[in-house]
Amino acid sequence: MAHRAYRPSDNGNFALAHPISIDVDVISPIQEDCEALNRALRECHIAARCTWHPQVADYCSADLDGGALVVIRENETIGTDIERVKEKSVDNVVLILSEAFDERVAGEFMQLGAADVVTLGQTLRLKSTLARSVDRVSLNQRVALDRTAAVKTQQHIASLMENTADAIALVQEGIVAETNKAWQTLFKLDDDSDGTAIPVMDLVHADSQATIKGALVAVAKNKWTDAPLDVKTSEQYGESKEVQMVLQAATFDGEPAVRIAIKAEEKEDKRSTSLMRDAITKDQSTFLYHRQHFLKLMTHRLKQPIESGMRLLAWIRIDDFKRVRDDLGVIRSEDAIAEYAELLRKRIEKYRRTI
Numbered sequence: 001m002a003h004r005a006y007r008p009s010d011n012g013n014f015a016l017a018h019p020i021s022i023d024v025d026v027i028s029p030i031q032e033d034c035e036a037l038n039r040a041l042r043e044c045h046i047a048a049r050c051t052w053h054p055q056v057a058d059y060c061s062a063d064l065d066g067g068a069l070v071v072i073r074e075n076e077t078i079g080t081d082i083e084r085v086k087e088k089s090v091d092n093v094v095l096i097l098s099e100a101f102d103e104r105v106a107g108e109f110m111q112l113g114a115a116d117v118v119t120l121g122q123t124l125r126l127k128s129t130l131a132r133s134v135d136r137v138s139l140n141q142r143v144a145l146d147r148t149a150a151v152k153t154q155q156h157i158a159s160l161m162e163n164t165a166d167a168i169a170l171v172q173e174g175i176v177a178e179t180n181k182a183w184q185t186l187f188k189l190d191d192d193s194d195g196t197a198i199p200v201m202d203l204v205h206a207d208s209q210a211t212i213k214g215a216l217v218a219v220a221k222n223k224w225t226d227a228p229l230d231v232k233t234s235e236q237y238g239e240s241k242e243v244q245m246v247l248q249a250a251t252f253d254g255e256p257a258v259r260i261a262i263k264a265e266e267k268e269d270k271r272s273t274s275l276m277r278d279a280i281t282k283d284q285s286t287f288l289y290h291r292q293h294f295l296k297l298m299t300h301r302l303k304q305p306i307e308s309g310m311r312l313l314a315w316i317r318i319d320d321f322k323r324v325r326d327d328l329g330v331i332r333s334e335d336a337i338a339e340y341a342e343l344l345r346k347r348i349e350k351y352r353r354t355i
Helices: 031-043 056-061 078-088 103-111 123-162 181-186 206-220 270-281 291-302 321-328 332-347
Strands: 004-008 014-019 022-027 048-053 069-073 093-097 116-118 167-172 175-179 229-232 242-252 255-262
Touching: 022 031, 022 056, 022 123, 031 048, 031 069, 031 123, 048 056, 056 078, 069 078, 069 123, 078 093, 093 123, 103 116, 116 123, 123 332, 167 181, 167 242, 206 229, 206 242, 206 255, 242 270, 321 332
Parallel strands: 022 048, 022 069, 069 093, 093 116
Antiparallel strands: 004 014, 167 175, 167 255, 229 242, 242 255
16 A cells, blocks of 8 residues: 655644655664654654664765655754765755754754754644655655656667767757757758757748748647658758658657657668657656657547457556665666566567557
8 A cells, every 4th residue: 555645734634645655864862863753754644764873974874875854963063964964965855853943043954954943842843844844855756766767868869869860850949959960961060060059940941931830839739740841941051952851749858849850861770760769759767658658649549449349548556666665765666667667568568559
């Protein structure tokens, strides 16, 4: 069963937030502090693993993934302790455990990098702050995973772009953000320019600008059919010529983009084209379709009549994944998901449709 975090409502009860599972490191010479915080987390129905560290040096020397909630007992070197915890991982969320809450002192601690100050005596505020801090840690973890996936995808796309004869560019808000060598050659860009930061309209003839502008808008609204566009290039960048552009939705640096491909005049490299399509439409860890593309395929499939039987949509969830994350850490657990996806594909290969 998935554990969920609860946030206090106006009447003092705790309202459901979202599923989480995090590490909580308690740095205090008093072990009972760790036990008290663990108790408060359980009472909030927050799934967390509390680890006690008598001194900040013990925490810093431990083999930890980082990106956790760290609670430090107030002491004379609190400023240095906060700094060392942040050096361990910039994604750490730091709370200060104090004997009494003082707003002025709390402000000073927060200027040093702490997220808040809590006391064991103010139970409701303690639970509320823990729930809020857990939300922040959970968000940091998701951002870290998204950042890792985005980097992998970008690296994979960059590699494929360089290994295809097609001229390819990624466009964001009408500006060229990334190009491959074939694109630079097609538009006769010199060695000092990679073709980025150029408005895509500058690359096409005035007669074709309305066409390409409308296509870019349609792709952004998910209303494009992937049909090739007959476009005339501008004389500003090499010889003007008639080309066919294929536009597709893509991402670049985690933001929406449009991929423009101009097929090479030589024989198409089918393998490179297939790899490029997979890089754009599939997650590079699991090689399953991204949510947006999956929904597009599913919507198309649902519009088609079925010959017989019924349609079924299976929602699959890994059992006890919290334990996997606890054992492997946030980043390495992504590899476990990838291995599971591979097993899933092999088991249902002969029935495969859109995975």
